[in-house]
Amino acid sequence: MKKELITGGEALLRSLINEQVDTIFGYPGGSIIPVFDALYDHQKDFHQVLVRHEQAAVHAAQGYARSSGKVGVCLVTSGPGATNTLTGISDAMLDSTPVVVIAGQVSSAVLGTDAFQEIDLVGVTQPISKWSYQIRSAEDVAWAVSRAFYIASTGRPGPVVLDFTKNAQVSQVLYEPMKVDSVRSYVPYPKPNMDCIKEAADLINRAKRPFAVVGQGVELGEAHKELIAFLEKGGIPAARTLLGLSSLPSEHPLCMGMLGMHGNLGPNVNTNECDVLIAIGMRFSDRVTGKLETYAKQAKIIHLDIDNVEIDKSVPVDIPVLGDCKETLPLITELLNENCHKEWIATFGDLDKIENEKVIEKAVNPTDGPILMGEVARKVSEATGNNAILVTDVGQNQMFAARYFKYKLPHSIITSGGLGTMGFGLPAAMGATMGAPHRTVCYFAGDGGFQMNIQELGTIMEQKCPVKMIVMDNSYLGMVRQWQQLFYDNRCSWTPMCNPDFCKIAEAYGIPSRFVTDRSELDAAIKEMVETPGAFLLSVVVRAEDNVMPMMPLGASVCEMILE
Amino acid sequence: MLMEKKLYTVIVYSENIAGMLNQVTAEFTRRQMNIETLNVSSSNVEGVHRYTISLWTTEWLIQRVTKRLEKKIDVLRAYYFTDNEIFMQEVALYKLSTPRLLENKQVSKIIRHNNARVIEINSAYTVVEKTGKTDAVLSLYKEFAAEQCVLQFVKSGRVAIVRDANVNLSENLFDEDVVRSKVRR
Ligand SMILES: Cc1ncc(C[n+]2csc(CCOP(=O)(O)OP(=O)(O)O)c2C)c(N)n1
Ligand SMILES: [Mg+2]
Numbered sequence: 001m002k003k004e005l006i007t008g009g010e011a012l013l014r015s016l017i018n019e020q021v022d023t024i025f026g027y028p029g030g031s032i033i034p035v036f037d038a039l040y041d042h043q044k045d046f047h048q049v050l051v052r053h054e055q056a057a058v059h060a061a062q063g064y065a066r067s068s069g070k071v072g073v074c075l076v077t078s079g080p081g082a083t084n085t086l087t088g089i090s091d092a093m094l095d096s097t098p099v100v101v102i103a104g105q106v107s108s109a110v111l112g113t114d115a116f117q118e119i120d121l122v123g124v125t126q127p128i129s130k131w132s133y134q135i136r137s138a139e140d141v142a143w144a145v146s147r148a149f150y151i152a153s154t155g156r157p158g159p160v161v162l163d164f165t166k167n168a169q170v171s172q173v174l175y176e177p178m179k180v181d182s183v184r185s186y187v188p189y190p191k192p193n194m195d196c197i198k199e200a201a202d203l204i205n206r207a208k209r210p211f212a213v214v215g216q217g218v219e220l221g222e223a224h225k226e227l228i229a230f231l232e233k234g235g236i237p238a239a240r241t242l243l244g245l246s247s248l249p250s251e252h253p254l255c256m257g258m259l260g261m262h263g264n265l266g267p268n269v270n271t272n273e274c275d276v277l278i279a280i281g282m283r284f285s286d287r288v289t290g291k292l293e294t295y296a297k298q299a300k301i302i303h304l305d306i307d308n309v310e311i312d313k314s315v316p317v318d319i320p321v322l323g324d325c326k327e328t329l330p331l332i333t334e335l336l337n338e339n340c341h342k343e344w345i346a347t348f349g350d351l352d353k354i355e356n357e358k359v360i361e362k363a364v365n366p367t368d369g370p371i372l373m374g375e376v377a378r379k380v381s382e383a384t385g386n387n388a389i390l391v392t393d394v395g396q397n398q399m400f401a402a403r404y405f406k407y408k409l410p411h412s413i414i415t416s417g418g419l420g421t422m423g424f425g426l427p428a429a430m431g432a433t434m435g436a437p438h439r440t441v442c443y444f445a446g447d448g449g450f451q452m453n454i455q456e457l458g459t460i461m462e463q464k465c466p467v468k469m470i471v472m473d474n475s476y477l478g479m480v481r482q483w484q485q486l487f488y489d490n491r492c493s494w495t496p497m498c499n500p501d502f503c504k505i506a507e508a509y510g511i512p513s514r515f516v517t518d519r520s521e522l523d524a525a526i527k528e529m530v531e532t533p534g535a536f537l538l539s540v541v542v543r544a545e546d547n548v549m550p551m552m553p554l555g556a557s558v559c560e561m562i563l564e
Numbered sequence: 565m566l567m568e569k570k571l572y573t574v575i576v577y578s579e580n581i582a583g584m585l586n587q588v589t590a591e592f593t594r595r596q597m598n599i600e601t602l603n604v605s606s607s608n609v610e611g612v613h614r615y616t617i618s619l620w621t622t623e624w625l626i627q628r629v630t631k632r633l634e635k636k637i638d639v640l641r642a643y644y645f646t647d648n649e650i651f652m653q654e655v656a657l658y659k660l661s662t663p664r665l666l667e668n669k670q671v672s673k674i675i676r677h678n679n680a681r682v683i684e685i686n687s688a689y690t691v692v693e694k695t696g697k698t699d700a701v702l703s704l705y706k707e708f709a710a711e712q713c714v715l716q717f718v719k720s721g722r723v724a725i726v727r728d729a730n731v732n733l734s735e736n737l738f739d740e741d742v743v744r745s746k747v748r749r
Pocket of ligand 2: 448473
């Protein structure tokens, strides 16, 4: 290939094209203008999305990445542009989302002089990213971009930051495309250890009460079929973490529901009843384990994970199976005896009955009183044929939506798990409409979180993103209020909130909307939302003092869930 | 046993690039683990730096931190050892007053008894060097100090080599098949 003399900024764009990037979320500014100038000549090569705040650029890239399986890309300026991305970078780190954030930087000659809009971005992002690198010369661009995409997307994915000095953007380079496909210090896909695979299979074959706990690793590894084959052959009941909800369809006979603080009773209680616990692509988050001292102590634990750091991190493991679960699951399945564990599985049903009667029925089929978040979530899910992608914000709305949505297809839940970022949902949903243009994207938010990145209504309007926005108006920072009620003597400090007319805000952006307070109007409003092409806002006044149940209080064991 | 506090020595190999030291120490900082000694230098492998870090902590923590270090992009290997698993040495320099040394016979006796080496003498000061374990190096300082002849004192962080006859750290640096470290199972 003939080398061509181009600027570093142009080299960046060629390198992005080389990585098959088709969408960029960004916001311009002084020290990244040369790249935006180069973008002017690439209007056909990229879908260029001008967000309204850099935090939203990263969340949108996350939504794009999680709905498409591709790497999300952001382009921002130095200083405040760069610091505005920090929440998104942290969120992507904790939730293993592949994004590449490219930020402008002052010229290398003035680095360290407190130049206008200079911050030490590499220094600041090293602890919250998978890799962070400063590009100081145009010669470095092709290599750095390719390495960034390689690192972001392989192994356990994560965010990568490229800090691009202005002199490197404008100087000339004899550009040649490059493909980095190995880094000698980095083993993204550890080779499975066959001894561990055999030990794991033996243990499962001898188990009387095996139980699989499944996380986002299955989604990231595209191991959905491999998981089902494993579970079905071994007759193993399974439950999913919040981030892994669509790794196994809700209606699969071996799917026992959701784990965690607000998960289902059966899987949580039976975590402390099983004899072999098989963790697959999940990281034993404290929101899943509750009190570690009493977590699954009776069980032998097998842990399948791609990341060695997760093995033994908080839960001691009997058999580690390091590797990509798409590879390790079939190796174990191969060695499994066919089994069904009927009686054991029935115990989940018994617990389900209790939860159904005490919690679920009341949450999704109330007959009087104000509308409840649970019923809205279930109705919206059903109105989309349970085929939609659920994007949530954080709080009660998140837990109710996650619990009462049903998941049929892979990559159907996008939520901020590890960081619990309010304001994540709206931009993430916007990004998801671009990552998965053929799917319906439903965004559930609280009145608090909706207002934390509400400016993105502008981007949604401009880009015509068909986001179905469901805002649950309880006039409270509800999840905090719930804790105040349960653990702080109902002293609702700083949680009541006075809200604007959300429909009027939508109207200003030309987004159709419906305001619902009465149960009798709910079905029709949801139907209208689903049938209206494009974006739609459904503002629902819900019961102000509802609580998400069941709940594993902080410091309690998985088997100590409270139901009401 | 995992929770007993001991002095651990962590050996890290990384690419020789700007910002690595920050990344390595950040893993300790975020847990407020206080580094006792730190020695960073080029290794026998070109382009690879070797860090020797010592600190008081528990096996439970050091195991987890070492794994996280090794996970970092551009960190090649990370290991941890207790003192009985390594040979370790520190270098100390003592700048003594030459007039004090000449008037007090005890000072040269101390130098001889401790197998220390004189590496510079002039009319103003004498520089003595001693290599040894932390205790030896520090107790020599105390002996000199008792004679009130010390003008300056410095000691290095530890350097350490693994005792086990079968361990050849630098040879395995790029070898994927080798069990990556004791913390890898
Ligand atoms: C950025 C950020 N700030 C604060 C919090 C703490 N927090 C968690 S849930 C919550 C309340 C959310 O209120 P709202 O968005 O109205 O949702 P609701 O719980 O009422 O459904 C708060 C303040 C957070 N998770 N993220
Ligand atoms: Mg609210």
